[in-house]
């Protein structure tokens with residue numbers, strides 16, 4: 001193994017400790033940072049994820065409330081509930097767990113959340129703020145990836161960063177964050193021809209597609225930083241990313257594992273956003 005590991009669990013722990021301190025300071029001023037999490041339906045994975053978020057929040061002193069609703073809840077009722085939370089000054093962050101049941105329009109639901117409480121950073125206003133450099137909440141997963149690069153003291157200026165994946169939640173905001181740090185950014189996707197020819201030029205690769213072994217050792221320049229956002233179930237039930245970890249770790253300079261990489265950082269950045277929502281509301 002030539003690559004050094006970027007340990008998402010360890011970094012998330014450090015960030016949670018910072019959040020705990022700032023939360024305590026805010027509470028001393030009489031403000032209780034509060035996150036409302038809405039889960040519609042009984043998807044088992046969503047139940048596990050939302051429970052994690054509640055536990056993370058409790059651990060850092062944030063007040064998280066999980067509201068669960070039946071899968072046949074009407075979209076109108078969900079929108080009404082979000083508007084009530086928007087108007088509640090005691091609630092600083094609102095997170096609607098995705099995916100939503102098929103009869104709901106997810107984008108419409110997200111656009112109903114007040115941008116000031118959009119701790120997922122999924123609202124169009126949040127996306128626009130990121131694109132223009134205005135204040136706003138950044139999506140947790142790419143923000144966590146930036147923190148991982150920061151943790152190794154990596155200077156992105158003039159570096160070639162290749163993002164694989166163009167989702168609104170990861171790929172596109174990731175590219176904007178790298179660009180803001182003056183990297184030269186290439187976005188690759190399903191229609192990209194000869195992906196390896198592009199990734200081999202990369203100083204930094206962010207893989208965010210959702211496909212096992214998408215990135216193999218022959219596609220990586222020696223010494224490159226490889227960040228794996230993928231979350232795939234292998235045949236044996238184990239979690240794995242988009243990167244062939246065993247092969248790529250022999251070539252890369254730095255690499256993030258799955259599990260224990262970007263996932264825990266995503267959760268940590270949700271806590272940071274919630275705390276910041278409360279801090280902004282308090283000033």
Ligand SMILES: Nc1nc(=O)c2c([nH]1)NC[C@@H]1CN(c3ccc(C(=O)N[C@@H](CCC(=O)O)C(=O)O)cc3)C=[N+]21
Nearest residue numbers: 049095096097098099120259260261262263264266267
């Ligand atoms: N409104 C909304 N916001 C989200 O942020 C959101 C969502 N909906 N829907 C689902 C996805 C998924 N997601 C994860 C984040 C961290 C881990 C995580 O911490 N994973 C651990 C492993 C967990 C395991 O073992 O299953 C790790 O990678 O080490 C997993 C999944 C957030 N999501």
